[in-house]
Amino acid sequence: MPEPFEQLGHLDRLVHEPARLAILTALSACRRAEFMYLLRLTGLTRGNLSTHLAKLEEGGLVRVDKRFVDRKPNTEVSLTRRGAAAVEAHWRRLEELRVAAREWSDERGSIPPSLAEEPS
Amino acid sequence: MTNKTSGSGAVELSLARCRDVTRDLPSFLGLRLLPVGVWFLVAPALGRFEASRAHYGLAIAAAVAIVWIDRLYRRRFGTVVTDRVRLGRARGLVAGAAVAYLALFAASSLPGTEALVGALVAIVFGTAAVVVRPLAFGAPRRRLEAVALGVAFGGAAAVAAAGSPLAHRGAGVLLCLAMGVLLCLAGVAEHLALRAALPATEACDA
Numbered sequence: 001m002p003e004p005f006e007q008l009g010h011l012d013r014l015v016h017e018p019a020r021l022a023i024l025t026a027l028s029a030c031r032r033a034e035f036m037y038l039l040r041l042t043g044l045t046r047g048n049l050s051t052h053l054a055k056l057e058e059g060g061l062v063r064v065d066k067r068f069v070d071r072k073p074n075t076e077v078s079l080t081r082r083g084a085a086a087v088e089a090h091w092r093r094l095e096e097l098r099v100a101a102r103e104w105s106d107e108r109g110s111i112p113p114s115l116a117e118e119p120s
Numbered sequence: 121m122t123n124k125t126s127g128s129g130a131v132e133l134s135l136a137r138c139r140d141v142t143r144d145l146p147s148f149l150g151l152r153l154l155p156v157g158v159w160f161l162v163a164p165a166l167g168r169f170e171a172s173r174a175h176y177g178l179a180i181a182a183a184v185a186i187v188w189i190d191r192l193y194r195r196r197f198g199t200v201v202t203d204r205v206r207l208g209r210a211r212g213l214v215a216g217a218a219v220a221y222l223a224l225f226a227a228s229s230l231p232g233t234e235a236l237v238g239a240l241v242a243i244v245f246g247t248a249a250v251v252v253r254p255l256a257f258g259a260p261r262r263r264l265e266a267v268a269l270g271v272a273f274g275g276a277a278a279v280a281a282a283g284s285p286l287a288h289r290g291a292g293v294l295l296c297l298a299m300g301v302l303l304c305l306a307g308v309a310e311h312l313a314l315r316a317a318l319p320a321t322e323a324c325d326a
Contacts, residue, residue, distance in 0.1 A: 022138045025139050026138040026141075028139070028204075029139045029140075029142040029284070030142050030143065030201060031201040031202065032198070033198065033200045033201070034200070035198065036198030037142075037197060037199060038198070039198070040318040041141065041142070041318060042138075072228075082173030
């Protein structure tokens, strides 16, 4: 397997999953956000979002604070230091992958050799 | 980068959108501008900018409406706490501008000071519009809006400083109406942008 594609396997799956990456990216742009906001932003179902947040909390990437405001349950989510570092590292790794993939593509030509060969 | 989420609530997710909307959410809550816009539209009918029960009543009604709309937004879209430093500085400036405005509003009841008060009010508002909003929210669209507000208030200041009754009645009223229309349009545009950025889903409405 070529080098850039090998590196894909080393990406942190906890962060790289699309919905979780969206949640983490949004949280990296603010101090904290309410559950309702994340629900609206991601378009996930309540159950899905809860599951993703539970996984992120389990991994120590986010902190989930549940409390009551005006007798109604209110959930606030914020990024932990570890979570902020994980998002930063993930974006850095994706950028490195992009550069590596471009170099790999330039070396071999934009069309994979198997497709470029004329059928005999 | 665009990704597709898994599960029953699958939607197109743009990570850049997630970041930008979250960072600028306070500037998208446009309907909060409507009460101020309506205030400007109604104010000319109540007379000049001077202390009166009608003006105070309108100001209180606008403030109550803003609080109510803010709560409505919180319920529908949830809240986001953004950078404390930027918001803190902006809040201080807004509070300062508000105090200055109220002081000038009260001082306008003194005889013979209307023109000066009108000019000062316009300058305070114009400065607040030009300085505070971009400082707090910084989005290009908001900067344009702030510049438009600044120009309008600068014009109002010039008109008020001229001090002629014609300037007060004619151009002043026109500027007030223009301000009202501008604020209402800006508010609705921001709200529509918010609806587009954060579309309602079944999960949100449940």
